[in-house]
Amino acid sequence: MAIPYEVKLLIAIYVILWTRADPVMCQTYESSVAAKHEQWMSQYGRSYADEAEKEKRFKIFMENFEYIEKFNNAENKSYKLGLNQFSDLTEQEFMASYTGLKIPTTPSTVITTLNLSNVPTSLDWREQGAVTAVKDQSPCGACWAFSVVAAVEGIVQIKTKNLMSLSEQQLVDCVSGKEGCWGGFMNDAFNYIIRNKGICTETDYPFQHVKGTCNKDKEAAPAAQITGFQKVPPNNEQQLLQAVAMQPVTVAIFIDKNFSAYKSGIYDGPCQPTSKHAVAIVGYGTSEDGITKYWLIKNSWGGDWGEGGYMKLRREVPDQPQGVCGVNKEAYYPTIN
Numbered sequence: 001m002a003i004p005y006e007v008k009l010l011i012a013i014y015v016i017l018w019t020r021a022d023p024v025m026c027q028t029y030e031s032s033v034a035a036k037h038e039q040w041m042s043q044y045g046r047s048y049a050d051e052a053e054k055e056k057r058f059k060i061f062m063e064n065f066e067y068i069e070k071f072n073n074a075e076n077k078s079y080k081l082g083l084n085q086f087s088d089l090t091e092q093e094f095m096a097s098y099t100g101l102k103i104p105t106t107p108s109t110v111i112t113t114l115n116l117s118n119v120p121t122s123l124d125w126r127e128q129g130a131v132t133a134v135k136d137q138s139p140c141g142a143c144w145a146f147s148v149v150a151a152v153e154g155i156v157q158i159k160t161k162n163l164m165s166l167s168e169q170q171l172v173d174c175v176s177g178k179e180g181c182w183g184g185f186m187n188d189a190f191n192y193i194i195r196n197k198g199i200c201t202e203t204d205y206p207f208q209h210v211k212g213t214c215n216k217d218k219e220a221a222p223a224a225q226i227t228g229f230q231k232v233p234p235n236n237e238q239q240l241l242q243a244v245a246m247q248p249v250t251v252a253i254f255i256d257k258n259f260s261a262y263k264s265g266i267y268d269g270p271c272q273p274t275s276k277h278a279v280a281i282v283g284y285g286t287s288e289d290g291i292t293k294y295w296l297i298k299n300s301w302g303g304d305w306g307e308g309g310y311m312k313l314r315r316e317v318p319d320q321p322q323g324v325c326g327v328n329k330e331a332y333y334p335t336i337n
């Protein structure tokens with residue numbers, strides 16, 4: 001006896017629904033995030049002391065994961081967020097260990113107005129060979145050292161044609177005060193390099209992720225030197241543009257949770273002034289559609305963060321002289337006579 005057409009159809013629908021629905025039905029939402037967490041742990045080589053710690057970290061991971069998914073789905077933004085090495089940290093933990101910039105209350109820096117007339121429409125100092133590979137400060141609040149070193153590496157290459165990776169550890173160990181991994185001032189770093197008549201290479205004085213004792217022998221044999229530094233006239237984007245047209249520039253920037261999870265695109269905030277961070281601007285450009293202008297930011301959170309360690313940060317926002325995330329407020333560049 002032939003099976004009636006209707007019955008065949010019902011069986012077919014049942015089979016399709018059954019095979020399709022099954023994997024979804026046996027996996028709860030939480031277990032799928034748990035699997036993501038496991039995968040993330042192996043990708044970033046993370047392990048936890050015990051089950052209680054793992055449970056706690058998983059909860060934070062799940063919150064961060066949900067935040068990222070929600071942001072990427074709902075927000076009509078020019079940038080995307082993504083998982084990275086910070087995804088099992090709370091915002092407070094993250095800010096405590098991966099930033100570290102202090103701003104002097106009594107500025108004593110020289111500010112010179114720049115008068116460059118022919119500033120190119122776009123520029124990438126990486127293409128000029130003036131930028132070393134992205135570094136990783138973690139977990140040490142020494143952004144102040146990394147951003148200053150990036151600017152020094154830039155001017156040294158521009159003046160000597162020799163790109164040298166220079167030592168953040170020397171600044172962490174030798175710049176006086178309680179700075180080190182607990183945050184520091186960019187101007188103290190410049191003043192130290194000038195006083196010491198130079199800074200060692202990264203290979204000679206490599207990064208240790210903690211503050212140690214200043215190595216006086218290495219300190220006495222620096223590889224590259226600068227003779228001065230200047231502050232860019234603040235809250236003036238044209239001045240910052242002229243400075244970046246000359247060389248990589250170190251800047252202070254306000255950052256928040258969105259900034260820490262940045263994955264790609266042109267970042268335009270909003271930036272809560274949760275914490276201060278320092279990065280280097282190593283170029284600028286305009287989006288492919290020719291509409292949105294951006295700074296090219298070199299960060300010190302390794303190559304997994306953002307676009308291979310870099311961020312595009314929106315520039316030329318009307319009525320925002322301080323710039324997106326306050327980027328136009330504190331900018332410095334080293335000089336070599």
Ligand SMILES: *[C@@H]1O[C@H](CO)[C@@H](O)[C@H](O)[C@H]1NC(C)=O
Pocket residue numbers: 076
């Ligand atoms: C998203 O932004 C684009 C460009 O600004 C705009 O055309 C579009 O209407 C926006 N969509 C929503 C859902 O807000």
Ligand SMILES: *[C@@H]1O[C@H](CO)[C@@H](O)[C@H](O)[C@H]1NC(C)=O
Pocket residue numbers: 112113114115
């Ligand atoms: C730019 O011009 C101003 C005013 O003429 C001058 O004071 C300043 O030194 C100039 N800056 C540079 C870098 O030449």
Ligand SMILES: *[C@@H]1O[C@H](CO)[C@@H](O)[C@H](O)[C@H]1NC(C)=O
Pocket residue numbers: 075256257258269270271272
């Ligand atoms: C992240 O961006 C969203 C959307 O633009 C914003 O509403 C939120 O306040 C930002 N989060 C933080 C922590 O600044």
